[in-house]
Structure formats: C-alpha cells, structure tokens
Amino acid sequence: MPDSQPTTATVRIQRFNPDNDKKPYMQDFTVPLTADTTILDALHTIKAELDGSLTFSRSCRHAICGSCAMNVNGRNLLVCKTPLTRVLDGKGRVAIKPLSYLPIIKDLVVDRTSFWAQYERVKPWLIPPDNMPEKEFRISPEEVEAIHNAETCIMCGACYSSCQVIAMTKEYIGPHALLKAFLRVLDPRDAAPGERLADLSGEDGPYRCHTIFNCIDACPKNLNPTQAIETLRKLAQKRLAVEEARVERQKTLALPVSKT
C-alpha cells in the first residue's frame, strides 16, 4: 500500500449474465477504502450502492462456510477474510474473477456440481465399526494429530479450481475429495479403509495427480492436499496391511489410550 493512503480503490470484476452476454467481460467499480475494508465489503458496497445486479455467493463472513472463494489477481482466496489493501496493485486496482475451470452461472458464482459429485464419490462420511464402544472412542493424540489438518477443510473449492488436472478432466476426484478420503482412511474409527483405498486405486484417484502443488498454494486454510494424495498413493499399495492393522486397532477403540 502506498504511504499516503488512498481513500478509494478500483475493483475490476468479471461480469457475465448468461441471458444477455455472449462471453464474460471486465467492469470497473470505484469503492471507498479504509484499512479494514475486506474484499467482500467492497463487493457488498458495489451491490448495495452501485450495481444491484452484481452476483456473488457468501454466507458466514468468518472464513468457515467456504462460500466466498474467488480468484483475486490470479490467486484463489476467501474474499471475506482478505483485506482489500493487501491485494491492491500500485495503482489501487484489484481484479476479481470467479473460480477457474468451473462453469459460470452468473458473475462470480460458479456451478460446483462436479465438485460435490466427486466429494460424494469418496463416501466422505465415517463408516463406523460393528462393535461400537458403549461410551466413547479412545484415540491417541498422535492419531488425532495425523488427521487434524485434513479435518479443518471448509470445502470452499479453492484447491479444486486451481488444479490443472481438473482443468483437463472433471473425471479426476480432485484434491478436496482426496483430502477427505485421506481423513477417513487414517481415522482409527473408520471400518472401511481397505474398501476406500481399493476405490481410489483407479485412474481417477491419487495416481492422476501431477504434483503441481497449486492446491497447497490456493488453500485458504493452509492445508496440504498434495501430501495427503502422496500418502494415499503409498497406502493404496499396501491396502491389505492397512485393513489388517485397522481391524486390530478397532479391538481396542473403547480402551484408554495408555493401555493400547
């Protein structure tokens, strides 16, 4: 940000209305700027005061709902938690586009059908063991540590729409769903790690990743889908051993961790 703080910023937004426009175009808006204006605040100002037809999705404004991921200056991020001053160039401008590689519904809203379809495909829910403990599952701090990172994913789609493989084919499961698969495969409570790894062993699974690392750079929660994908690749090669180890581990799930 320049020394003398400007009081306005130019927000360039990619517009597209499928009813009237043949292709997307950029439109400039001038918005008031303070040190604590977020990009989302600027979008709200535009919608409320300058152009009510501007369309974008947002919900919580606390970086936890995952609705407001957008492409800002070529980088995917959550607009609700990013100050406008941080993304302005020397001339006080910023360019906002919808997430890449996904069909645009209108303006900054994209069609996430393939994103959710791939998510569902990895069965993101926990498959509990037959012998459910009466009180609670007992899991060691190390086991929690291994999956904690993956648990904090907010499904915003920033990684998915930065992935070059997704750009080429929507058949690929994608970093978001593979991170979720990783979470379930490593969770000691999950009863079907072998089945999950077998499902992932096809050509659309972790082996399709080209290790481009865009997902890591795009993630607003600083998660590491690439490492999860690498781990899934290794585990898929010893699927039966993983399955056996899980059966053994689940015999002691109800016991205090120190005795396991």
Next chain:
Amino acid sequence: MYKSTGFISFVLRRFTGMALVLYLFMHILVIGSATQGAAAFDATLAVVQSPPFKIMEIALLAAVAYHAFDGVRLLIVHYFNVIDYRKSMFYAAFAVAAFFTAVGGLLILQALLYHA
C-alpha cells in the same frame, strides 16, 4: 489459467516429454536408413551432422536434461516429505538442467566450430 511454479514445471515436463517422443521417431528413421545400404546411411548421417542439426542437438540436450532432473525432483517428492521445499526444488531442477545444457551445449558448439 492458474499460474504457478508448479504449473510452469508441469507444462515444461509435458512439452519436453512430447519432444523426446518425437525425437525418438526421428532417431529410428535415421538409424533405420541403414537398411537401405551403406551409402544411404552415410547420406542420412551427413544431413543430421550438419550445423542446423547440431544446434537442434543443444535443444534436445536441454529437453533431456530438464525432463530427467524434473523427474528426479518428482521422485524425491514421492518418496520423502519435502513438499515445504517445492518451489526451491523446482528452481534446483531447473538450475541443474541449465548447467548440464550449458556445459554440453558448449562442447557441441566447440566441436562444431573447431572440428567441422
């Protein structure tokens, strides 16, 4: 288009890979001319040893070196937990490939200039 060092490395890897496959076909064509007799083989070899082909050989060396060292980089990523160093490793692969291309390129140029 989501640009990043990983993206550049991915594009270079694909292009050099395709270039190497094309080279392989050309290589087989050249060597295959030996089946037409010694004279035909000598004539083909004379063509591919001309200066334009020598210059293209440097480009081939660059493609081989980059593809090889980028492959080594990926193997390291697969087998060791080094994802935090992903950008440095890309630059390292590029630098090592550039070094080998420069050294090999100079040797090819030297042979071209002084032993032609």
